[in-house]
Amino acid sequence: MVRERLTKPDSPTAAELLSNPDDGSILLTSINKVIGWFQSNSIWPLTFGLACCAIEMMSLTASRFDLSRFGSEIFRASPRQADLMIVSGRLSWKMAPIARELYEQMPYPKWVIAMGACASCGGVFSTYAIVHGADHILPVDIYVPGCPPRPEALLDAIIKLQKKIKTGTYVAQGLKDGRR
Amino acid sequence: MSTAVDERLQSALGGLAERAYVDAAGEPVAVVPPANLREAVKVLKASPDTYCDYLSFASAQDMIPRVPRFDGIYQLYSIKHHHWFRLRVPVSDGEALPSLADIHKGADWHERETYDLFGIPYDGHPDLRRILLTDNWHGHPLRKEYDHQFEPVWAPGTNVLQNVAEEGMAGHEAAGEDPAKTIVLNLGPQHPATHGVMRLAVELDGENIVGCVPHIGYLHTGIEKLSEHHNWTQNITHYARMDYLSPMNNELAYCLAVEKLLGVEVPKRAQYIRVLMSELTRIISHLVWLGTHAMDIGALTVFLYCFAEREKILEMYEAIGGQRMMTSYIRIGGVQDDMPESFPGMVEAWEKTFDSQLSIYHGLLTKNPIWRQRTMGIGVMDRDTSLSYGLSGPLARAVGIDWDLRRDNPYSSFEEFEFDIPVEQTGDVYARYLVRMEELRQSRRIVLQALKKIAETEPGTYVAEDYKLAPVPRDGINASIEELIHHFKYWTDGIWVPSGEAYGFIEASKGELGYFVVSDGTAHPQRVKIRGPSFSNLSAFPEMIKGHLIADVIATIGSIDIVLGEVDR
Numbered sequence: 144m145v146r147e148r149l150t151k152p153d154s155p156t157a158a159e160l161l162s163n164p165d166d167g168s169i170l171l172t173s174i175n176k177v178i179g180w181f182q183s184n185s186i187w188p189l190t191f192g193l194a195c196c197a198i199e200m201m202s203l204t205a206s207r208f209d210l211s212r213f214g215s216e217i218f219r220a221s222p223r224q225a226d227l228m229i230v231s232g233r234l235s236w237k238m239a240p241i242a243r244e245l246y247e248q249m250p251y252p253k254w255v256i257a258m259g260a261c262a263s264c265g266g267v268f269s270t271y272a273i274v275h276g277a278d279h280i281l282p283v284d285i286y287v288p289g290c291p292p293r294p295e296a297l298l299d300a301i302i303k304l305q306k307k308i309k310t311g312t313y314v315a316q317g318l319k320d321g322r323r
Numbered sequence: 324m325s326t327a328v329d330e331r332l333q334s335a336l337g338g339l340a341e342r343a344y345v346d347a348a349g350e351p352v353a354v355v356p357p358a359n360l361r362e363a364v365k366v367l368k369a370s371p372d373t374y375c376d377y378l379s380f381a382s383a384q385d386m387i388p389r390v391p392r393f394d395g396i397y398q399l400y401s402i403k404h405h406h407w408f409r410l411r412v413p414v415s416d417g418e419a420l421p422s423l424a425d426i427h428k429g430a431d432w433h434e435r436e437t438y439d440l441f442g443i444p445y446d447g448h449p450d451l452r453r454i455l456l457t458d459n460w461h462g463h464p465l466r467k468e469y470d471h472q473f474e475p476v477w478a479p480g481t482n483v484l485q486n487v488a489e490e491g492m493a494g495h496e497a498a499g500e501d502p503a504k505t506i507v508l509n510l511g512p513q514h515p516a517t518h519g520v521m522r523l524a525v526e527l528d529g530e531n532i533v534g535c536v537p538h539i540g541y542l543h544t545g546i547e548k549l550s551e552h553h554n555w556t557q558n559i560t561h562y563a564r565m566d567y568l569s570p571m572n573n574e575l576a577y578c579l580a581v582e583k584l585l586g587v588e589v590p591k592r593a594q595y596i597r598v599l600m601s602e603l604t605r606i607i608s609h610l611v612w613l614g615t616h617a618m619d620i621g622a623l624t625v626f627l628y629c630f631a632e633r634e635k636i637l638e639m640y641e642a643i644g645g646q647r648m649m650t651s652y653i654r655i656g657g658v659q660d661d662m663p664e665s666f667p668g669m670v671e672a673w674e675k676t677f678d679s680q681l682s683i684y685h686g687l688l689t690k691n692p693i694w695r696q697r698t699m700g701i702g703v704m705d706r707d708t709s710l711s712y713g714l715s716g717p718l719a720r721a722v723g724i725d726w727d728l729r730r731d732n733p734y735s736s737f738e739e740f741e742f743d744i745p746v747e748q749t750g751d752v753y754a755r756y757l758v759r760m761e762e763l764r765q766s767r768r769i770v771l772q773a774l775k776k777i778a779e780t781e782p783g784t785y786v787a788e789d790y791k792l793a794p795v796p797r798d799g800i801n802a803s804i805e806e807l808i809h810h811f812k813y814w815t816d817g818i819w820v821p822s823g824e825a826y827g828f829i830e831a832s833k834g835e836l837g838y839f840v841v842s843d844g845t846a847h848p849q850r851v852k853i854r855g856p857s858f859s860n861l862s863a864f865p866e867m868i869k870g871h872l873i874a875d876v877i878a879t880i881g882s883i884d885i886v887l888g889e890v891d892r
């Protein structure tokens with residue numbers, strides 16, 4: 144079908160096809176998959192430790208669990224260089240606007256993991272000070288249960304995220320809205 | 324002993340106090356009217372009999388419906404005589420308490436916290452702003468009428484980022500001679516070297532620091548408020564998550580406080596298990612400190628070594644409490660379950676290699692010229708300032724204050740153990756490093772002694788034999804109706820604690836960790852005030868960093884060993 148459309152005189156050019164991702168064209172889908180495959184193997188997380196869960200996140204990068212086996216060991220302190228935000232711990236209302244600001248500063252494509260009970264739903268802390276779930280302010284891709292989750296659980300979340308990215312179905316929110 | 328201390332308090336205060344009494348733990352408490360407070364604190368500090376040179380914390384309690392509504396609470400300690408005094412200062416809603424910030428510098432932050440959470444203003448306070456919550460927060464959470472699940476609301480258009488974008492030096496006068504020459508640099512709350520979510524506004528003249536204002540509260544969780552809504556046993560769960568680097572230390576301090584109220588005798592075996600676990604906890608906490616502190620200064624290898632070592636102790640945590648970090652293992656009246664049989668073997672296997680690990684760390688850092696240059700003579704405190712700020716733990720011992728609660732006010736049978744307390748004199752980052760390194764070695768000594776002592780006690784005596792305090796064993800439930808009733812009562816009602824107040828304290832890895840608990844005779848605490856060592860230690864940070872270079876900020880933060888969960892609670 145593609146060949147047919149490309150050979151006909153009034154068929155769209157490749158550039159036109161690329162500019163219209165919702166068209167369902169085979170050509171575009173496979174490029175997305177290739178790109179997704181690239182992206183999934185070098186997810187750079189943001190150094191964003193909040194509470195107890197952050198210590199388990201650190202353990203994940205350290206000797207025993209060694210996150211670098213899966214290509215995500217390069218934690219970036221600057222949101223401009225990161226593509227994954229791991230909300231590792233309880234998020235307070237005082238911190239929430241800052242977390243959102245950091246998320247906004249990350250370039251597309253970007254993903255969010257809510258690590259632990261607190262980031263997923265507030266956990267044991269049903270108090271005035273805590274945001275009951277990071278999804279109140281951030282679009283969360285993966286939730287990791289546990290208080291704190293074992294490093295293996297976070298590792299599993301990152302592997303699941305890699306699988307998700309490999310499907311190539313990611314459409315950046317900003318591109319959808321027409322923003323860049 | 325307590326009566327003697329009581330008399331000392333009476334004679335020192337004379338007519339300044341309205342009345343005095345002794346709390347559940349036998350510690351003296353005096354009720355002082357607000358007008359006499361400053362005088363009373365000064366007298367207690369100066370009088371050779373009492374010599375209370377250390378303010379542990381200043382806080383308050385909501386006594387509604389009593390009039391006057393609040394009680395200001397001041398916990399004082401004497402480093403020389405090793406005794407505690409508590410002052411209660413009744414004050415009505417809207418009335419101000421006199422500030423103690425010029426007598427004990429550490430009172431500055433404690434009073435700001437009380438102002439923030441209770442709405443009690445302080446007369447003569449140098450900088451009375453909210454500290455834990457945002458400036459535009461509505462209400463004061465620790466007042467009894469405040470709903471603990473209240474979701475904050477802000478008026479449309481409120482600048483919620485106000486704290487970051489505009490606050491800066493928080494109205495502090497520019498400290499530099501020529502304000503035009505200085506810039507204000509913001510560090511945090513998202514910064515890899517602030518050990519969590521702390522924010523510093525640093526005023527710089529070139530690379531030299533002329534002023535610094537820490538902003539905290541980005542991890543404020545409302546643990547103290549939540550304590551009033553959960554029962555005595557449930558609360559252990561939150562406290563482990565407060566100072567998450569040393570979970571069992573928190574549990575221990577809280578359980579000690581509640582046990583004082585209950586007047587329960589903890590079996591020897593449980594006491595030794597507690598000692599064993601609290602020392603292992605000190606080791607994992609210090610390992611995280613060492614790893615991150617060294618990493619901040621640029622020695623990444625140390626981080627990897629420390630975390631590998633820490634994993635071994637977390638395995639023991641898992642064996643004894645079922646979880647890697649948050650075990651809730653230490654319970655009121657004892658511990659949750661007996662030590663597994665394989666446990667001593669695990670500890671011994673780890674202990675054999677620990678000394679050689681320590682020499683690896685020493686080899687990497689202690690004589691390393693880069694490490695010495697980055698840490699020697701940096702962040703220096705002197706003895707008087709550090710006392711005035713209420714510094715405790717390794718920070719106090721690094722300025723030559725020979726004080727350790729394990730030796731001076733022993734709890735959990737610490738008096739039966741042999742260990743040395745390292746003291747350094749220089750008070751810089753390097754001295755703090757040396758103190759903690761030696762503490763690691765000493766903790767290992769205590770662990771070994773504890774293992775021996777545990778072996779001498781009778782297995783199975785891990786908790787007080789009182790089914791009002793501890794859950795009934797599984798076989799008991801099936802055997803008799805009485806025990807079934809106990810089981811039912813324990814899990815539905817929880818423990819009922821007789822009314823009174825007590826202060827439970829331990830020498831945690833970071834310093835004096837205390838829980839001031841007040842019961843009104845029900846299954847829930849009336850008030851729990853947590854005295855976190857990191858809070859006071861951090862409040863002295865601007866003092867430590869004055870006159871240094873911007874790069875020294877990182878080294879100094881690392882040397883305080885803060886954990887924001889405990890600073891912000």
Ligand code: SF4
Nearest residue numbers: 195232259260261290
């Ligand atoms: S989920 Fe548990 S361990 Fe993680 S931040 Fe919350 S309380 Fe701490």
